[in-house]
Amino acid sequence: MKKIIVFASGSGTNAENIIKYFAKGKTARVVSVFTNNASAKVIERAKNHQISTEIFSKNELLERNVLQKIQEIDPDLIVLAGFLLKFPENIIEKYPNQIINIHPALLPNYGGKGMYGMHIHRAVVENKEKETGITIHFVNENYDEGAIIFQKSTALTNEDTPETVAEKIHDLEQKYFPEIISRLLEE
Known part of the structure; x- marks a missing residue:
């Protein structure tokens, strides 16, 4: 049985x-969820499925503590x-092409430090983009610059708001993310 660790905030x-x-x-199967946010709802979600959780500080992530738990x-x-x-x-060096x-x-587009969640969706709407989507990529030492594994787009209209964009993106994430993870584990 292959083991997956999920990091969420x-x-x-x-x-x-x-x-x-x-x-x-x-x-x-997912064997553990790691989070840097002691009040994150992901902790409750993991516990509801009997998945262990690891809560850590930013300093523990940068030191060896989190790497040791992963190992x-x-x-x-x-x-x-x-x-x-x-x-x-x-951690990236220890697990190349495994993150x-x-x-x-x-x-x-719309990658880099500070570009996440509603920040992205607002920018997409403000720039009147005709499409947006999701990208699944390997993690490297730079934000959002690792090799792209998969992308899926969705069309946008002039009526879309950041909230409707968020819904479209969430639907894509829910459908494709587990499938791509499964495919990667089979390779």
């Missing part, structure tokens, strides 16, 4: 979706699902 809807997807008799688990894949901190190079992230835009 917020509500955890993508994390929970991944947990549920792999609970259905797949050849992999104890020995995951096949590390998945960033709404994780807002920059991932440390010591992926989902970004709520079509990279390289």
Whole structure:
């Protein structure tokens, strides 16, 4: 059975979706959820599925503490699902091409520090984009610059608001993120 660790900072809807997807008799499963936010809803979601959680500070992430916990688990894949901190190079070096992230835009557009969630959706609407989408990519030492694994776009209209864009993106994330994770684990 292949092991997945999920890192999340917020509500955890993508994390929970991944947990549920792999609970259905797949050849992999989420074994732990790591978060830097002690009040994140993802903690409750993980506990509801009997998934262990690790809560850590930014300093613990940058020091060896988090890396040591990851090494104890020995995951096949590390998945960033709404994780807002920059991932440390010591973990990236230890797990090359084993850490992926989902970004709520079509990279390289709307990527980089500070570009997440509603910040992106507002910018997309303000710039009157005709489409947006999701990007699943490997994590490297720079925000949103790792090799792209998968992209899926969705059309936008002049009536779209940041909130409707967020809904469209969430639907894409829920459908495609678990499928791409599964495909990566099969390769």
